Amino acid sequence: MSILLNKDTRAMVQGITGKTGRVQTMWMLQYGTNIVAGCTPGKGGQEVEGVPVYNTVAECVESQSAEASLFFVPPPAFKQAAYETIDAGIKLIVVVTEHLPVHDVMEIKEYSRDKDVQIIGPTTPGIITVGEAKMGIMPGNMFNPGRIGIISRSGTLSYETSINLAKDGYGQSTVIGIGADPVVFTDLPDLLRMFEEDRDTDLIVIVGEVGGIQEEKAAEYIDRWMTKPVVAYIAGLNTPEGKKMGHAGAIIQGDGKGTPQSKIAALREVGVDIARYPADIVGLVKQRLG
């Protein structure tokens, strides 16, 4: 069934009556996503693309047994919506919203820590289980069904990687964006674990980016637990070096981490094949899978 999402997942959309919510709901339904409800406070009783709209998440859960939710809520409404959604018992939340205050993300991350919910994002294109369902904003025509899992820090590069692979006959099981913000809800190692345990995935491609230590943590995880091959590309080799976040950043993160070079070194050390440029990913996948 690939990871996190399949054609039976009962999905709902929060912020469904907004411009983006409407357009994206149409694309998702066209792709085959099982969208059972929408939620916008004060707009209960309406319909969007034939999907019933409710005022609260709890109603979506009670009336339509919604189990996963896609967020198009604007930043000022995010925190309250997240509390409501977690408390209503939704098991998977995908946060497409950009420009969320980092403090709000940290607060919800802490609140969700000991609860039975997986949150993806923020600033993610979402999740697509190819040929079955998509919860997100990715264009469906970039993907082909197959047995490669893709985890990407960047939305656009996950599309590019998928279509590059498809050209050579390699399709994807699930493609997921972890989100581009400094703090994300679900980290790279968590997703690697899910792909490692997934019977429909043979190889995982990581599309990383300069900054943060997600890729370094992924390397630690791969070293300890992974049996499936991993191929990676890290964008931003030519990024002009930014200034550090005061001394505190270096103390927390350790000096010299977060650069493309440190990420590449850490991943290479544990046997990950590194693509120098995005299209090189295809050649490396070919070598591994034959």
Place this chain on the structure above:
Amino acid sequence: MQNGVSCLTLPMKLFEYEGAELFRREGISVPHSSLASSPKEAKEKAQEIGLPVIIKAQVLTGGRYLAGGVRTAHVLDDVERIATRILGSKIHGLPVDKVLITRKLEIETEYYLAITVDSYQGTPVAIISSSGGVSINGTASDKPESVVTKPISIIQGLPLQQARKMCREVGLIGKEAASVAEVLCSLYNIFRDYDALLAEINPLAKIKSGKLMAIDSKIELDDSGLYRHPDIKFDKKSRIYNVLERKSKDVGVSYVELDGDIAIIASGAGLGMASMDIINRRMDSANFLETGGGITEELLYDVMDLVLQKEGIRAIFINVYGGINPIHEGAKGVVRYMQEHNITIPVVAKALGNRQEETWEIFRNHGVHVVDGVSTESGIELLSKVLKEAK
């Protein structure tokens, strides 16, 4: 792309004097000080404050001391002479147009205090060291026992008892531990109240009278949180020195100026960085630019204008996906700009996703070279070819 994060989340750095203002509001003591923007004014302020004084360049970069941006003056003539030298100079490439004149205090002990974000764990973190000062980075690696780092529950906050415990762990005792702990809690309040990503005091000095004073401030606020702090009057754009980067804030995109002559317009940070990586193999990128998910006809019209304001652009490479972005609308903005401004340099566009065929047609009808392949590499190949033919 500081700290690697997509440009969307660049923090807003505060000047030392702005940070000191937040400290004052929260009850953290700071030395008597005054801002000056001319040598004459510096002299007057020094007279008011009383000698000796320290003259500190107000510039948004670290390492000011080693770069000569922090100097002590014992007589008024020295104040004028030093201020003349610092004002108008550049520190790490950034121009200095203000100095802060502060009372020189007799310092007995220096501590380091900070609250920041542990991005990977997703929690605030408090850091405290019993040996603060300019060499704090070295201290962290040479004498790790003098530095204590603790995650903070953002839901529960930083209780005074936890702050006191941290102080004891770096060897502070008694009243000293209690009063440093209070400052740490105040610093955490600032961090929370203003959506900060970093709130740092280095050093927090114990002066002769026993009082604790924040001698320097380093504060970075989360750009995405600014909307809920209308009381922060600090002008955000004034601290972006690059003219085009400042303009990009008005347009609403992330732009970083580079040295080359191939302009990039990308619809995502990763795609922009990858385009840059590939272009720089054989050519030189003029900029990094990403629109995020907000493409409209108007936006791409403005973006064309922005990238072409840089002198000597040889070609424009557009790399966009139609996911959340209506790329067919964006294409209309590009070609309208080209028509109105009679653009003759090559424009190469790779556009895939929802409504790609419609987008290609708009581009093709107006002389934009549309990339047939699906990889960014194939787009750059077309770009090189078009440039060669144009010669």
